[in-house]
Amino acid sequence: AQSVTxxxxxxxxxxxxxxxxxxxxxxxxxxxxxxxxxxxxQGLQLLLKYLSGSTLVKGxxxxxxxxxxxxxxxxxxxxxxxxxxxxxxxxAVSERAGGFKTIFGxxxxxxxxx
Amino acid sequence: xxxxxxxxxxxxxxxxxxxxLRCSSQSGHNTVSWYQQALGQGPQFIFQYYRxxxxxxxxxxxxxxxxxxxxxxxxxxxxxxxxDDSALYLCxxxxxxxxxxxxxxxxxxxxxxx
Numbered sequence: 001a002q003s004v005t006x007x008x009x010x011x012x013x014x015x016x017x018x019x020x021x022x023x024x025x026x027x028x029x030x031x032x033x034x035x036x037x038x039x040x041x042q043g044l045q046l047l048l049k050y051l052s053g054s055t056l057v058k059g060x061x062x063x064x065x066x067x068x069x070x071x072x073x074x075x076x077x078x079x080x081x082x083x084x085x086x087x088x089x090x091x092a093v094s095e096r097a098g099g100f101k102t103i104f105g106x107x108x109x110x111x112x113x114x
Numbered sequence: 115x116x117x118x119x120x121x122x123x124x125x126x127x128x129x130x131x132x133x134x135l136r137c138s139s140q141s142g143h144n145t146v147s148w149y150q151q152a153l154g155q156g157p158q159f160i161f162q163y164y165r166x167x168x169x170x171x172x173x174x175x176x177x178x179x180x181x182x183x184x185x186x187x188x189x190x191x192x193x194x195x196x197x198d199d200s201a202l203y204l205c206x207x208x209x210x211x212x213x214x215x216x217x218x219x220x221x222x223x224x225x226x227x228x
Contacts (some may be wrong), residue, residue, distance in 0.1 A: 004156075023195070032213055034212045036219075041221070042218075042221055043118070043204055043219030043220050043221045043222055044157070044204065044205075044206075044219040045116070045219070046217070046218075048215050049214075049216065050182070050212050077201065090156050090157070092156075094213030094214070095213065101159040101162070101170050101172055102147075102159055102213060102217070104149075104156030104157045104158070105156050106154075106156045107154075107155070107156050108157055
């Protein structure tokens with residue numbers, strides 16, 4: 001069965017430091033992978049997605065993620081964070097074959113400190 | 115700003131009542147999905163509508179139902195409300211069905227069931 005695990009519920013980091021938010025998934029078929037960000041009292045906004053091709057995906061706001069098929073991971077990275085990056089980040093998986101639904105992880109709260 | 119709006123923003127109901135939540139998709143988007151996001155959790159897929167027909171459903175009971183209209187609006191109806199239905203309800207529209215499509219989320223309706 002499809003599942004998504006975000007390994008850290010909270011990640012505190014100082015401003016201008018690098019950050020990695022970890023995501024692992026399980027699926028018996030090929031998947032599409034997504035990262036979304038949710039700011040307080042707002043809906044989700046797509047940061048980036050992996051469909052096929054290059055395993056390194058660049059998104060908005062300086063974020064990037066790398067798809068690792070052998071480790072079934074899709075970790076999100078940013079080399080230098082800003083206070084404004086403080087938000088909840090969700091990893092999500094959709095299966096390529098049928099089963100039209102997207103599974104979200106429980107989220108990682110990124111807290112950027114001055 | 116995703117161009118997806120939801121109403122109302124907040125709602126309080128009592129157990130056993132019925133509720134209707136509304137969503138207005140981006141113009142031209144023929145697919146809408148609904149999610150339930152409990153406090154501290156990731157969104158859970160409820161169902162998806164494509165061209166006014168249900169196109170997939172998550173693990174939610176039949177008292178959760180929906181409608182999609184030709185004018186890019188949609189509704190989520192929940193009958194016989196239970197305390198556990200308290201959550202943020204998100205709708206997301208996409209240009210087409212298929213799970214590689216980018217979903218554009220509304221800000222959500224926060225439902226409290228007393």
